[in-house]
Amino acid sequence: MGTTRRDLLKLGALAAAGAALPSLANAQAAPAIAKADKPLRILILGGTGFTGPFQVNYALARGHQVTIFNRGKRPSPEWPGTVEQLLGDRNTGDLKSLEGREWDVCIDNPTSLPFWVRDAAAVLKGKVGHYLFISTISVYADGSKPGMTESAAVAAYTGKDAMAETIENLRANMELYGPLKALSEAEARKQFGERTTIVRPGYIVGPRDETDRFTYWPRRIAERGEVLVPGDGHDPVQIIDGRDLGEWMVRLAEQGTYGTFNAVGPDYRLGTDAMVHGCHAVTGGDVRFTHVPVDFLTEQKVSFGDELPVWFPAAHEYGGYGQVDNRKAIAAGLTFRPLATTVTDLLAWYRSLPAERQAERRAGMDRAREAAILKAWHDRPQG
Template identity: 80%
Template sequence: MRTSRRDLFKLGALAAASAALPSLAATAAPAPVAKAARPLKILILGGTGFTGPFQVQYALARGHQVTLFNRGKSPSPEWPGEVEQLHGDRNTGDLQALEGRKWDVCIDNPTTLPFWVRDAGQVLKDNVGHYLFISTISVYADGSKAGITEDAPLAAYKGADAMAETRESLMADIANLYGPLKALSEAEARRQFGPRTTIVRPGYIVGPRDGTDRFTYWPHRIAQGGEVLVPGDGRDPVQIIDGRDLGEWMIRLAEAGTTGTFNACGPDYALGMDAMVHGCHAVTGGPATFTHVPADFLEAQEVGLPIWVSRTHATYGGYGAVDNSRAIAAGLTFRPLATTVQDLLAWFRSLPAERQAKLEAGLSREREAELLKAWKARAA
C-alpha cells in the first residue's frame, strides 16, 4: 500500500559502519536507579499501555508516589511497589475519582481529543503543579523537510467543532484529524495549565511492549534470515525512541519541573536505513542478506514498509530527521540500539505463538519475494 498518513500514525562498509555506531555498543546490565532528591506525588492518566508502565516503574524506583487513572480495561503489570489505582472514563466525562485530590505532577499519556484535556483541566488545573502532555510530531503542518523544530507551524483543524470530535469520528478520518486534533489538544493543555505545561512530541516509539510491530518487523524479519528487502538506497534517515527512554525522561522532566515543548525523537546521531538493518543483524546474527529496492518502484507497487520514509517523500520526507536538539539539551538520553533490539526480541518471543505468527506491520514473506523478483526482472 502507499505510504500514507494512516500508515505513519497507526502503525558500502555497511556492517563495519553500523558496528561502529554508538547505538550498537554491547548491551550492559542497567545501572541502579538513584532516588530522586525530592519525592513527588505523580498522577498518570493511562499508565497501563505502552510507555506508561515504564513511567510507573521508573517513578517507583526514584521514590515517588504513583496514582493511575484509567478505565481499568487493560491488565496492570505487577508493580515493584505500591501504586494507587483510580477508575473513570474520559470518553464519558467520568472524572469523579480525581475530584478533591492534589498531586505535584500529572502525566497525560493517551489523549488524542481536545475535550479530554479540557475536562481533565477543569478538575485538575488547581490541583496539580505541573502537567506533562504526550503529543506527536504529526502535529506539524509540513513534514516534508528535514530539521523540523518545535517552533514550526502546526497542522490546522478544518472540521466544524474540535470539542465535538470523538474516538469514532477520529478513527473514521484519522488521516486528516490525528495531527490537527493533537495540536488542538496541546493548545487546550496550555489554556488549562498555562506556563506549568510540558509538551513532548515523539516520533516512532519502539521496544518491548510495542503492539504495533512497526519496528519489531525489522529485527524479527532479519532474524528469520534469507534475502531481506530494504526500501530505498539505504541512506534514508530513521528516527526511533525506545519507550523506556521516553518514559523515564518524562519522570526526570517532572522532577526538574521542566516546561516547554520538545521533539522526543532519537537517536542523538544520524541513523540511516542501512545502519538500522545492519544494526539489527549485528544482534540477531544468521545468514541474512539485504537487497535495496528503490522508493519509486515501491511507490508504483503501492507498497510501504514500517518505520521507513523516503527522504524525498513530498509529504513526510522530513519525518526521519526531526530536530531533537532541544530535548537532548533537556536531558533526553538513548539506550544503544543493540539493547533495544535484544530486549524487544526477548519480549516478542515471550508472546503466544499465534501472536508471533501474525505481525501487525510489514510484508509477508510471500509478498516480499514477489517484490524482489519483480524488481530484479525490471533491473535486469
C-alpha cells in the same frame, strides 16, 4: 548523502554491542536507579498502556508516590511498589475519582481529543503543579520538511467542532489525528499555562510495542534470507525506545522543565542501512540485504510507512519524519539506549508472547509479497 566514516564506526559498535548483549543480560542486573532529591506525588493518566508502565516503574525506583487513573480495562503489571489506581472514563466524562485530590505532577499519556484535556482541567486545575502532555510529531503541518523544530507550524483542524469529536470518528478518519493533537496541546497551554510541558515523540519502539511497526525489521531479519531494504540505505529514520521516553518524562517532572520538545532519536543520523545492520548485529544468521530503489517500489505499489514501516523516502510527504530536530530535547536531558539494547530487549519480549500473537503481522510486508517484489527486481530488463 553517502555512508560516512562515522556511520561505519557506529555499525561496528552496534555489531560488537549486539554480540555482547545477550550474555551480559544474563550475567548482571541493570544498574541501580538513584533516588530523586525530592519525592513527588505523580498522577499518571493512563499508566497501563505502552509507555505508562515504564513511567510508573521508573518513578517508583526514584522514590515517588504514584497514582494512575484509567478505565481498568487492561490488567495492571505487577508493580515493584505501591501504586494507587483510580478508575474512571475520560471518554464519558467520568472523572469523579480525581475530585478533591492534589498532586505535584500530572502526566497525560492517552489524550487525542481536546475535550479530554478540558474536562481533566476542570477537576485538576489548581490541584496539580505541573502538567506534562504526550503529543506527537504528527502535529506538524508539513511532514516533508527536514529539520523541523518545535516552532514549526502545526496542522489546522477544519471540522465543525473539535470539542465534539469522538474517539470513534477519529478512528474512522485518522487524518484528524495530527490536527486534534495540536488542538489538545493548545488546550493544555490554555488550561495549565506556563506550567505545561508538551512532548512530541515520533515512532515509539521497544518492549510492549503492540503496533509491530519497528518490530517488523528485527523480526524479519531474524527470519534470515534475502531482505528487501528500501532505497539506497541512506534515508534517515528516527525512533525512540519507550523506556527512554517514559523515564525522561519523569525526569522532566523532577526538574520542573516546561516547554515543548521533539522526543525523537537517536542522537546521531541513523540511516536505513545502519538500522538494518544494527538489527542484524543482534539477530545474526545468514542475511542478504537487497536495496530496491524508490521508483521501482512505487511501480510495485508499495505502501511506504506501512509495508515498509518507520521508513519514508527523504523526498516523501512524510520524509521529514526521519529528520526532526531533537537538539532541544537532548539539551533538556533526553538520552537514548543503544539500538542493540532496544532490539535485544524487543525480541526477548516479542518471543515471550503467545504463538498466535507472534503469528499475527500488524505492520510490514508479508514474505510472499516481499519475495515477489525481489523477484521482479532481479528479473527486470537490464541495460
